[in-house]
Amino acid sequence: MSLFKERQYLRVHVDREPDDSLWMKCKSCGELVFKRRVRENSNVCPSCGEYFFQTSQERMESILDPGTYEPFGERLVTDDPLSFVDSRAYRERVAETQAKTGLDDAILIGRGAIEGIPVVLGVMDFRFIGGSMGSVVGEQISRAIEAAVADRRGFILISSSGGARIQEGMFSLLQMAKTVTVRRRLAEAGLPFVSVMTYPTSGGVEASIASLGDIIIAEKGAMIGFAGRRVIEQTIAEELPAHFQTESFALEHGQIDRVVRREDLRTELALALGFFVGAR
Amino acid sequence: MSLFKERQYLRVHVDREPDDSLWMKCKSCGELVFKRRVRENSNVCPSCGEYFFQTSQERMESILDPGTYEPFGERLVTDDPLSFVDSRAYRERVAETQAKTGLDDAILIGRGAIEGIPVVLGVMDFRFIGGSMGSVVGEQISRAIEAAVADRRGFILISSSGGARIQEGMFSLLQMAKTVTVRRRLAEAGLPFVSVMTYPTSGGVEASIASLGDIIIAEKGAMIGFAGRRVIEQTIAEELPAHFQTESFALEHGQIDRVVRREDLRTELALALGFFVGAR
């Protein structure tokens, strides 16, 4: 979904420097910073603290213990069940995005460890059609949860999604039902689900799996909400509060447990998961 | 509790005519009305519709099918566990109230039928120290619920209470825990609990058993709330809304299911209970 395309990327900038360059210029402070240091710092500018965009692969790396990431399961691609064409064919849009990102769809799942605690981790990727949830995202989340249950590990989902994948129509909407249905298996097995909301966590993802964490953590700079600002502004003639749908809005209104800086996310997750190791 | 003593008896007037008189004068419309007609009309003025105070006996009569009321269990009186004395001894206050009302404490319980549907009914009586819930009220509610479970009947509680019985200290507070604990037995047995809130349903009764009805019905003219107006006004410098803690306030704020006129309560209860006859 492109609902968010024209919105300001609060504190989030895609790193567009050519891949072979060792240095990049921070758009916020203007400093030339060593790319590897940025990577090692969870894509946070070492000079000014600005957050750069993090791909799903980069998040996997920055959260899991080095060398523990183990992708699993099959590679899945959408069937384009509606043979959908808008300004262009969905099939082409997907193929092009796959080529550009190296992803099959808007999520990566894998096993790994965080400070030694085994987990199953799912990371959504906003670059893939706005991180929208279609058949593949729904299926991969389901498989990740099933793997967590089979291995008796906690499950972590890092959301970054504009919502449903419009191009898959009702198949997309029903992924909300699907992920929530499978999520119950974790609860029945007494295994924890930690939901991490980043920029943006909205629409059908926010209104299903992402809101059902036993613990819900928001990354600083996250956008959290159901309806898009534009939709709300069009429906009602209300002035939106300044911090509307920010992580502090969500915290103030009781929707999330904690706000963490990206640099601290890994430690934070280890701390949270620690309580559940060996529980029930 | 006398929290409500100085408050206006919204639409509620105690019938103070001597008992041998056949007629009474309505304080609202001034008409002389035939007492028996008033009784038959759920203590609602046949001339102007004003509500007169209804004792627990009168409520039993007006709600249950004629001749079906069957009190059960033992007669219980408080032990005065704190040997409490304020401006006078609690023991004396109780004895005097017993003599004046013919009640043992602030509740009547009994079996009966409503339009043929067998029920267990508890009716609180505001005349008995403000309908406050002490050891006896808590125990009788518990016994009523246990009887309902044993007979597989629905349970109805008609509340009229200022809250806890201060004079019994923590014994009184713990009746909240007691009634709620026993209430779970009804749920486990798949039997319905209909809570009827009248003037007033507040404090410890509102914050426990009365708020846990599967269905919550308010009588028109009810007062529903946790804290007393005076306490709120003293704590905060807020202006209280005009309809604060009225039945329409409770309905607007999603706290109750329905508002009914007293004359319709019997029919209303039969309608509600009908759904549960033969359920699970």
Added chain:
Amino acid sequence: MTDERTLDLLEAKIEELRQLNAIDGMDLSKEIARLEEKLAVLRQDLYSNLTDWERVRIARHPKRPYALDYIASVFSDFYELRGDRIVGDDRALVAGLARLDGRPVALLGQQKGRTTEENKERFFGMTRPQGYRKAKRLMDLAERFGFPLVSLIDTSGAYPGVESEELNIGGAIAENLETMAGLRVPTVAVIIGEGGSGGALAIGLADRVLMLEDAIYSVITPEGAAAILWKDKERAREAATALQMTAPHLLNLGLIDGVIPEPLGGAHKNPAVTSAALKEALVRHVNELSAIRLDQLLAARYQRYRNVGRYTTRAADASRGAP
């Protein structure tokens, strides 16, 4: 092709002729009969080949029967239960107990308004968090007493507004989904008009999902999709087709379990006939589901939603690996 209004005019003319015929004694009966035949043919043409967009328009038709209309005609003894016990009572989602062919059921219905007044009260049929939490309460009540749960879905979507977000509307919808996924009673959902995205699905994760013939069910409104995907609101017709949001499409895609027929021209042309068809379908499905053992019912529901989606497994290749 002739449109609905022209046909309505023609019908009115025929009625005038019939009255004339009756009064003046002049015999127009043959002419009237011929006109009626013609009208029937035109109507058949118009409605039996409805485009997706025409169905969208019927689904939103201001005269279309709403939830409370069906609640009155299909069920008996409706006993409304109000309030979420937390914040308020959302009049855009009515809830209560009722009897379906004598059997007690828990009932949820999304309710639009007809007049300005009603629409103000009903928030144009858009459900707020208060409504979803009331629905949750009814789901819990249904489970406690073993009542089958019936949802009548008709909303353009959950209400988008500041208060909705403040009250965590996304979380409320998610919680309803979680509750319905595990609800230990039979559940049937019927889209009676508009099935608007998550706002509809929130009470629609059921054992049987049915649609009235001219209802729609979609991840987004055609207008919303047109604005986002085509950058052009005017292309809603195209979007409506592309999204396959009508009952026949969704049945064909295997996403719903049945289509309940409507009279030619839509439910509002003959509400009584529609109600009868709805009732027949509800009774049948509730009866079927009630005959299934609970563990099997839950297992089937699990499989249904676990397996929804269309994807293909890619052959593993060298490009895959750790980052």
Added chain:
Amino acid sequence: MTDERTLDLLEAKIEELRQLNAIDGMDLSKEIARLEEKLAVLRQDLYSNLTDWERVRIARHPKRPYALDYIASVFSDFYELRGDRIVGDDRALVAGLARLDGRPVALLGQQKGRTTEENKERFFGMTRPQGYRKAKRLMDLAERFGFPLVSLIDTSGAYPGVESEELNIGGAIAENLETMAGLRVPTVAVIIGEGGSGGALAIGLADRVLMLEDAIYSVITPEGAAAILWKDKERAREAATALQMTAPHLLNLGLIDGVIPEPLGGAHKNPAVTSAALKEALVRHVNELSAIRLDQLLAARYQRYRNVGRYTTRAADASRGAP
């Protein structure tokens, strides 16, 4: 009798003398020793014969350790969880996970503020519906994962205000009670300061209910009781005695399970010692409860609350009958 302030002054003087002694080399050690003995005797006199009203004052002492102080000293790894997922986050009731002697527990604590700023944030320690619903969420979490639940109670009462009533504070308290009555994990509640009526009980329906020695637990504040029963706020002392709200009284009445000793003068005189005693008691009770089979735990909890109350059966007589 000497009061607390005089003793504090005396203690300060002794400390000054001690410093003088160290600096000037003049030998005051005997005099100092004698003064210290005297101080100890006075303190013993003052605190070991505390009146109920004096206990009320200690329970409310502005220097008394609050929930977060104990959370830091008794538990490790406190991981705060915020929000009710519905309306907001009440800072007057903190909640989270923590370790008690290494064992994960779910933790609830009612938190007062010390400064004006803090009190504004913490609503003077008075819990709002948002807080009770957050507590409910933690109870559910505790049950899902088998964490014992520990409540640290310290509130003058639930927050009385228009918003509280609008958000159904009574219903929220009732729901907490219902949840705790059936919670399938061991539960321990400790009144660490003020146990103010329903606002305290809401998180206090536990398998074990303990009190710090100088804490109070009452159906109403002494001031409230004085105003209502004596029509005279000044008679709060009398009310405090009559209501039997101190730990020794409530232990004697069989309403609590244990009293955790405090240093002479109250917990604030030696928070470390108090924390150690609190920790010892919590560990012991949680261990004991965890060793009990769940069905027996629930049965015992049921009996405990089913049977609370003091009444006498009246001989049946003729005055009883149908109305």
